[in-house]
Amino acid sequence: xxxxxxxxxxxFGLVFFIAGSWLLYVQVLQGRKETEAEILSGEVxxxxxxxxxxxxxxxxxxxxxxxxxxxxFFRRPLQGNFSSNNAGDIxxxxxxxxxxxxxxxxxxxxxxxxxxxxxxxxxIGTSFLFMAIGVTVMAVGALLLYQAxxxxx
Amino acid sequence: xxxxxxxSAIVAAVGFLTLMVGALMLRNRxxxxxxxxxxxxxVTRAWMEEHRGGSDTGxxxxxxxxxxxxxxxxxxxxxxxxxxxxxxxLTSSEVVQARIARHSPxxxxxxxxxxxxxxxxxxxxxxxxxxxxxxxxVLTAGASLLLFAxxxxxMGTPGVEW
Numbered sequence: 050x051x052x053x054x055x056x057x058x059x060x061f062g063l064v065f066f067i068a069g070s071w072l073l074y075v076q077v078l079q080g081r082k083e084t085e086a087e088i089l090s091g092e093v094x095x096x097x098x099x100x101x102x103x104x105x106x107x108x109x110x111x112x113x114x115x116x117x118x119x120x121x122f123f124r125r126p127l128q129g130n131f132s133s134n135n136a137g138d139i140x141x142x143x144x145x146x147x148x149x150x151x152x153x154x155x156x157x158x159x160x161x162x163x164x165x166x167x168x169x170x171x172x173i174g175t176s177f178l179f180m181a182i183g184v185t186v187m188a189v190g191a192l193l194l195y196q197a198x199x200x201x202x
Numbered sequence: 203x204x205x206x207x208x209x210s211a212i213v214a215a216v217g218f219l220t221l222m223v224g225a226l227m228l229r230n231r232x233x234x235x236x237x238x239x240x241x242x243x244x245v246t247r248a249w250m251e252e253h254r255g256g257s258d259t260g261x262x263x264x265x266x267x268x269x270x271x272x273x274x275x276x277x278x279x280x281x282x283x284x285x286x287x288x289x290x291x292l293t294s295s296e297v298v299q300a301r302i303a304r305h306s307p308x309x310x311x312x313x314x315x316x317x318x319x320x321x322x323x324x325x326x327x328x329x330x331x332x333x334x335x336x337x338x339x340v341l342t343a344g345a346s347l348l349l350f351a352x353x354x355x356x357m358g359t360p361g362v363e364w
Binding site for chain 1: 354
């Protein structure tokens with residue numbers, strides 16, 4: 050039984066490790082390219098979120114941006130990556146990203162319309178976290194397996 | 203420094219300390235393994251011992267250990283000594299009986315003797331699961347904490363606030 054538990058643990062860790070490696074492959078090897086997007090307009094968007102029967106009014110920023118990727122011109126709506134129940138917080142963010150300013154975005158070469166705001170190090174952090182969980186769980190499984198070995202005496 | 207990066211710095215510090223403690227424990231264990239000398243001993247008596255202990259539920263818990271009386275020589279002088287398996291106490295008497303059957307009186311096996319006091323003898327002292335168990339767990343914990351800290355540090359990279 051302890052041996053079976055060890056094998057299951059190693060397998061569980063392997064799943065996390067493979068998931069992390071796949072994420073890393075998508076983020077790094079598949080390679081998002083960086084380009085600059087120009088902010089055309091920005092406004093505060095109000096929305097409601099219901100959790101456990103309680104509805105809360107929240108605010109987030111909403112922009113319209115344009116950028117050129119792989120020789121094509123794109124004009125896309127973009128939601129901010131932060132929400133708050135205080136519209137003032139969002140207004141501050143909007144004032145830091147006024148129309149006409151340029152900010153980096155990261156797009157997929159095959160599908161330039163798919164872009165994200167987070168830089169590479171932020172995105173690979175999640176991949177590494179999955180890989181770290183996988184390595185840890187696999188190490189625990191290996192130790193369990195090692196300790197399940199019968200002793201001489 | 204943002205909250206995630208602060209957390210990762212704390213986790214890294216704890217991980218580094220844990221790794222150092224694990225390395226120290228491993229060094230001590232390996233030194234002990236090197237110090238105690240392997241000698242071939244003859245089993246003169248082998249018996250199972252029952253251990254009773256109370257549990258939280260008020261019920262008696264029973265565990266078993268394998269005990270041996272051994273005869274060996276050091277510096278031409280014959281020595282008799284008793285030793286108990288340093289395996290954590292087992293709850294299955296069958297497992298212990300099987301182990302004792304492997305080392306019935308008259309059989310010979312490798313044990314480890316303290317050169318400073320040849321009457322002290324240990325079983326299973328080689329680099330095995332029991333002797334290296336705890337240091338390896340602590341080392342694994344330390345290394346994992348460092349990996350997590352690295353991931354959190356990357357995730358805490360300041361980005362553009364949209």
